[in-house]
Amino acid sequence: MTRDELQRYSRQIMLPQLGTTGQERIRSARVLVMGAGGLGSPVLLYLAAAGVGTLGIVDDDVVDATNLQRQVIHATSDIGRSKVTSAAEKVRALNPEVEVVEHHGRLTSANALEVLADYDLVVDGTDNFPTRYLVSDAAEILGMPCVWGAIFQFAGQVAVFDAAAGPTYRDVFPEPPAPGTVPSCAEGGVVGVLPGMVGTAMANEAIKVVTGIGRSLLGRLVVLDALDFSWREITVKPDPDREPVTELIDYDAWCGVPAAQAAHAAGGMISVGELSTLLADRAAGRTDFDLLDVREPGEHEIVSIDGARLVPLGRLVAGDVELDRNRDLIIHCRTDVRSRQARDLLVAAGHPSVRVVRGGVLAWVAEVEPWKATY
Known part of the structure; x- marks a missing residue:
């Protein structure tokens, strides 16, 4: 190690569990x-600060204003830029000795094995089920460990998966949830500091895995409740009856994404332009219907469509809302994921006329009332 490296990482090197041997392992890690x-964001910043030799970054998104409340690697000036470009820039500024490899675009079954094969460890902080299963399966095929984390509202989860020595993501979550039943952070919200706490824990696990020190979370899943700040631990084990993964599949299809997209494109959808016309007709007495907003109260406070009645999806699921079956219903949410779920519930309950606003309140603001805030 060079004099500059010894000085830069001295606070880590002096740890008896780590020393120069551990630091050299961090430097050689990919x-x-x-x-x-x-x-x-925290994973990249802390691994770069720790001196990980090579950091690869995979993302296909661009920075949005709504990201800045929690995605602390990006700044206001980065809005509209590629997240990979923005993050790579910050990592290089923090530690020029780290080699940063930029992977722009989506990880797919066609490229996953090739991309992952260049690394020793994968840290999965994605927010969709097809990619989580894809990453886990690709890591299993390649025989590499995976540090995994997830967040929602005030809750977080962290685990280490490794088919060679313990459970994988598939062992803990054998089947994906039905499309639309698990809201994303964009739909359900997330407190800004939560990914910092969970992501830092993920970075800690990554350092332990590459150095071999301590006891990793392999075989354990920890759950954080940030509201009362409690951690609980769940023991997880490999499923002895699960067939080993030997090839990658169509994960969108397996998770029901095409079916969800087909439902989105099917009948029962109206555009925000059509809704605007219908609301004008209703105000003039030429038609009548109920417009339901199935988001949460906090979302409704940020932005709403005038004339909509707030009926959170959870109340519809619980069946504690009285609705007139003789009235036409039009439903909206943030996009249209929860609206379509609400439509299915109401149609099953006997409502003959239920339509969904395509694109939800985001489309409404973009096309009808652009002066309103979005989230």
């Missing part, structure tokens, strides 16, 4: 970080 968002 770590792929999936996602440069809420979880990827």
